[in-house]
Amino acid sequence: MSTDIVNVKTIGVLTSGGDSPGMNAAIRAVVRASAQNDVSVYGIKHGYYGLINDEFIKMDTHSVSNIIQRGGTILKSARSDEFYTESGRKKAAENLEKYGIDALIVIGGDGTFTGANKLSKEHNINVVGIPATIDNDIIGTDETIGYDSALNTALDAIDKIRDTADAHERMFLVEVMGRDTGFIALETSIASGAELALLPEELTNIKEVKRQLHEMLKQQRRSSLVVVAEGDETGGAVKLAEKIKDDFAQYDMRVCILGHIQRGGSPTARDRVLASRLGAAAVKVLKEGHSEVMVGVVNNALKITPLRVAISKKKEIDHRLIDLAKVLR
């Protein structure tokens, strides 16, 4: 976390990794806050791929008009195997120099930050990360950009499934995103009143799952909903269905995999405000000379975390919510 005072005149901004709602709001805030600080901005398309392949576009206040409400990212995202090589990062650094770019703001998740950190160390380029991923698995911020939107999209879908589950008195297994973490699964299970949630953070005992479901069904529940994180050790909703369906043969068990709808859509108010705060903060901390850091919001205050810390481990789930889910079933 170097903090040499630098006179930042021109910055680059890119989005990388899986897209999440609110990325556009973050881009907008970076561009607008830069304009206020007399900093020029280049948008780099297709993430690190475009950084290497020279997809730089000049941006001003008007470039980001009327995008705050849009899903996806106007700068696009892409994979770049080449950026994982030293020679790839060298090309990237040369491009940044070519455009006179002093510093780089990267919007994405831990993969994005790992790459940025390397680029900074190898080529002495100041970088700041903005955490944006629907998975909410980054430490150093209470929430990542896109998480609240994904929660509400998933919840809206589960509400619809509850309608039909209830009409038919069926059992539904709904798989939500979350490869390593159960944030979406846990909060949507509480918010939808699901009977059970299976999370990567907890050992899933199939025998115990069956016991609990049987017990709830005995209480005259007429439909039941199990929310499963894709990264749960059972292997997701399809696998879970295979393991338990014989025990619940009288129910017409159905599987729904919500999938990529969770990444899209217009961001919620919360995600737009968070993205606006972090976009403006990223410009501010760059101006203050910080580098190799991520900006986040913790307990409603801005927090600066070294990138190496941010990528060192996944954020832990809140065990109070796991307990709460059990009380409210």
Added chain:
Amino acid sequence: MSTDIVNVKTIGVLTSGGDSPGMNAAIRAVVRASAQNDVSVYGIKHGYYGLINDEFIKMDTHSVSNIIQRGGTILKSARSDEFYTESGRKKAAENLEKYGIDALIVIGGDGTFTGANKLSKEHNINVVGIPATIDNDIIGTDETIGYDSALNTALDAIDKIRDTADAHERMFLVEVMGRDTGFIALETSIASGAELALLPEELTNIKEVKRQLHEMLKQQRRSSLVVVAEGDETGGAVKLAEKIKDDFAQYDMRVCILGHIQRGGSPTARDRVLASRLGAAAVKVLKEGHSEVMVGVVNNALKITPLRVAISKKKEIDHRLIDLAKVLR
């Protein structure tokens, strides 16, 4: 289509088969229109299962307050193998007699109508059908209750997928409901600007699918969306992906199966108005002495169709829309 003038004093109403948004609006209209005509109403829970197992509840105007906007069905739906037997239908008829019910209104799809028709013929009970299924595959009505809502739910999901497809310049194969008919697939593909739609009504030539996709990708399309009806002969989106993925290896191809979210949710304005019209019409035609008929709306006017006709074949898709989809790609 018997039309003996009968003095209908008490009717039963039930929902059966797959639920669809607007069923509650139809139940409400049946109950309210009956009240206006001094007809008593019993709601029968769990469709034909409840008809056999005596799940009758008296309903009045207040029973249907504040339900017009709700997905699912307050009367629930269920399967009943027993109703497919003569002895099952005999029990059903005895229950109807026990409650002094003169006539029955059934809300559902062609399976529902087939059962109702048999009950009427065997036990001389007047029945009227109201077409409610998201599949829109019933002849005798321009639209079935729930179709418009399902379209909009599927479209909203596809819009979200387009956001992420566009951010990543990916190819997405999206599977929508439609086991025998491609109504949802065709209209959502037009409305979402999808690159291609695969329908059960058309032969799917995989070679031709690949050719068209390649051609569109040559035109600098950066993302592409294929909408697949679950009943398409390829076997759905997962099977399609297996068949074409090697040819599009440079794209990060993804599959989404929208599934049961399409059945739930608050009905659209159109579905609520249609359900209200058909619910009121069903009471009216029963009062007029019709039986073994379905009520529908064709060219904005009420139409009465014999149940035997309604169940004789599936509604055909509009080929002008298939042509339109090709023009607008």
Added chain:
Amino acid sequence: MSTDIVNVKTIGVLTSGGDSPGMNAAIRAVVRASAQNDVSVYGIKHGYYGLINDEFIKMDTHSVSNIIQRGGTILKSARSDEFYTESGRKKAAENLEKYGIDALIVIGGDGTFTGANKLSKEHNINVVGIPATIDNDIIGTDETIGYDSALNTALDAIDKIRDTADAHERMFLVEVMGRDTGFIALETSIASGAELALLPEELTNIKEVKRQLHEMLKQQRRSSLVVVAEGDETGGAVKLAEKIKDDFAQYDMRVCILGHIQRGGSPTARDRVLASRLGAAAVKVLKEGHSEVMVGVVNNALKITPLRVAISKKKEIDHRLIDLAKVLR
């Protein structure tokens, strides 16, 4: 309705009057269908204002990518007093000639069509109109583009108001758009289960309104909702409240004016498909040599109506729906 066979090579397209959801889908269809027919397209910004002031932009297939789902109009709309003068229309015609434009497609309501008709007659320019207005008041088409979206937006708002009305057992007077016609008021009142609807098409007798409300409140209704078209002779919801509030002093009467939210938002599936059909049809009928006509969809088939007929009177409301509303209250 001239039908001289013309060889249309270049057309212009503009949106004018109040915007409505689906205008972008119509623009897209015009551009795509033109491309399929080897017709060049100029988009004219700001409606007739831009026609006079030379705001022409060349459009191709890519210009209309990813706009089908957006509210508003990418071509913008504006007023133009100058176009109501002969000299204004002369300038417009000169601009069309300058760009080699053979024919003009105008997307809007009756004011838009009146202007287009004059331009055509005075300067021998072929014009085709596409009906787009949330008011649904144009004859020659069952629905105008934007109507279905506005209905659903208004309905969604009324559903929310019903929540709070119901929680507090209050009386709400909700004003919806419709200066001359009550389409939105009538259909949303049925779809929301409103207690009463006041329409411009019916004489509103305040004494009778009070009587009906009193009667419904006697039936143990605990909340009530009255939908008022802005053009109702009472003068809208605020005026209605003044006239009846003293009679319902025990209720905490509230007024909501939904206003311009009804014009915006992503278009529904139905509006996008209608706009796609009409956009493609407009190009087709121009190619066939028609002029001074409007394209519409009646009973699910394309219908061509002379502009002078389309602007000669307002569409009449469906009296069967007025009767239905009374039955279902």
Added chain:
Amino acid sequence: MSTDIVNVKTIGVLTSGGDSPGMNAAIRAVVRASAQNDVSVYGIKHGYYGLINDEFIKMDTHSVSNIIQRGGTILKSARSDEFYTESGRKKAAENLEKYGIDALIVIGGDGTFTGANKLSKEHNINVVGIPATIDNDIIGTDETIGYDSALNTALDAIDKIRDTADAHERMFLVEVMGRDTGFIALETSIASGAELALLPEELTNIKEVKRQLHEMLKQQRRSSLVVVAEGDETGGAVKLAEKIKDDFAQYDMRVCILGHIQRGGSPTARDRVLASRLGAAAVKVLKEGHSEVMVGVVNNALKITPLRVAISKKKEIDHRLIDLAKVLR
């Protein structure tokens, strides 16, 4: 804040004041958490009115099935002038005694808490408050139940208005709820990218408002949006329009008052989780012997605040967000 250990066996729960989305989720959590703790629950309908007039209903786990997603409150809310009198509260206390109720949970805002506090002091009844109001103006909790939902409803409406503002290049003045506080106005203005926000917390200088608008319009903004809290000293959006319209005569200025739609609708994920946490927490703190306290969540942890503190002043707005709004314009 007494904490005598009491053996709570039976509690009452009511909702009072303006309803807010998530009240049902809170009721559900109170009932379910009570069941887990072998505590019986009476729901009291119509708030303090029902407390005085004996509208008590026994509730169990099934009473609160399938309500977590619903707006409004199944227990209804109402005004009660009588509860502001000593004799009214005496009747209320007698009813509580009659049903053997040891403690009372009240869900609402500061008016609700003031009443509960008096009841507790005068009649030695343990009370716990759960903060639920869309205004977010209660200290002792980062957010109140319903605030996040109201934000998103208002934002969705403003997004729609932006569509039409943008299509017509108009100026819109949008009034949102907030009689004493500008939370909704401030956050929706940031999230919608509004040009200006007028808040009750800041002096509004009309001359300065005009200057800022003129300056922004000079920057080639083609539409502009001003968000006004109803409690701003200008007197709301209608009054503001009167004061500035002559200076912006070339714009077609429009006013929208969002009104009561902001109170209704299905609660967001965040509001449902918050309501679930606070409902369960309220039961817990009652069991622990607390009384005359409010439960809240501050920095993601449960916080207990004496009711007299909670009602002593309004929560202050976050000035960092006011600054942020200025940077991002």
